[in-house]
């Protein structure tokens with residue numbers, strides 16, 4: 475089968491479409507023909523593999539491979555079709571359309587997953603492109619808002635509201651009954667309003683901290699703020715929730731867990747099938763939209779990475795496998 479492989483860290487052109495071995499499934503696994511995957515900000519960080527792109531250097535580098543990626547096929551989420559099932563598989567059958575996470579390795583024509591793994595059926599109303607765009611941004615946004623203990627009636631500020639996590643976070647915070655202020659640049663104001671934000675602040679024109687408003691939760695999806703800067707914009711017992719953090723913020727998480735009423739919260743999102751199902755239901759009910767910025771054929775993966783790593787995509791960037799015989 476074909477796969478995009480990353481045999482060394484570097485610029486987008488390190489990604490090469492190559493022939494690799496097709497996975498062989500075990501009795502409790504399914505084989506999935508991938509129709510669509512995404513290029514996430516996380517994929518671009520791993521591909522670059524630099525001290526700047528990877529938080530927790532050098533621990534992160536040891537985990538993913540010091541000199542070259544230990545797992546050369548990148549890609550975290552997918553939507554596709556089951557083409558083979560193991561003898562013990564009960565939940566899925568050949569021909570089922572599914573979507574989910576794969577840890578790493580979805581830039582491939584075929585992937586294998588445990589049937590009990592993080593995958594679920596794709597509703598017919600959803601395209602493969604839409605379904606592939608749910609796991610990374612949707613599940614992460616949901617997980618971080620839950621870490622922030624979001625409840626109805628709260629004032630919630632989403633910083634970086636136009637990215638993959640941000641577009642989901644705005645909509646989910648509204649779904650949970652919060653009053654949502656979204657921060658993005660001028661070009662994305664209309665997009666973010668269309669997702670339901672009650673107020674939008676253009677960060678190129680105004681610093682939200684200067685407004686004098688107070689929030690129960692400030693969720694920074696893109697790692698562009700600091701606790702010392704936003705602390706005054708948090709209410710008493712307010713939570714500063716971070717999708718991107720470094721050693722300094724770990725120290726702040728520990729420190730604020732013991733002292734003071736304002737807390738710093740972060741963590742790593744796990745791959746949770748219940749969250750996937752929850753988001754799927756919201757989308758089916760029309761309560762959540764998937765934002766797709768661009769869609770590239772798989773042979774243009776380097777162009778897609780180049781675009782994503784500029785850090786200004788709107789929602790998600792999708793890769794599609796071309797029609798195969």
Ligand SMILES: NC(=O)c1ccc[n+]([C@@H]2O[C@H](COP(=O)([O-])OP(=O)(O)OC[C@H]3O[C@@H](n4cnc5c(N)ncnc54)[C@H](OP(=O)(O)O)[C@@H]3O)[C@@H](O)[C@H]2O)c1
Nearest residue numbers: 515614634636637638639659695698717742743785786787
């Ligand atoms: N901890 C975890 O488990 C976890 C899980 C998932 C993701 N993450 C991390 O979360 C981060 C966000 O991921 P993502 O996929 O949502 O990113 P993304 O889609 O690449 O974010 C792009 C968006 O960020 C906005 N942005 C850029 N600079 C900004 C600034 N200075 N102020 C406000 N907004 C700004 C851009 O809007 P403009 O064009 O308007 O500037 C753009 O729409 C990544 O670093 C990812 O690695 C962490």
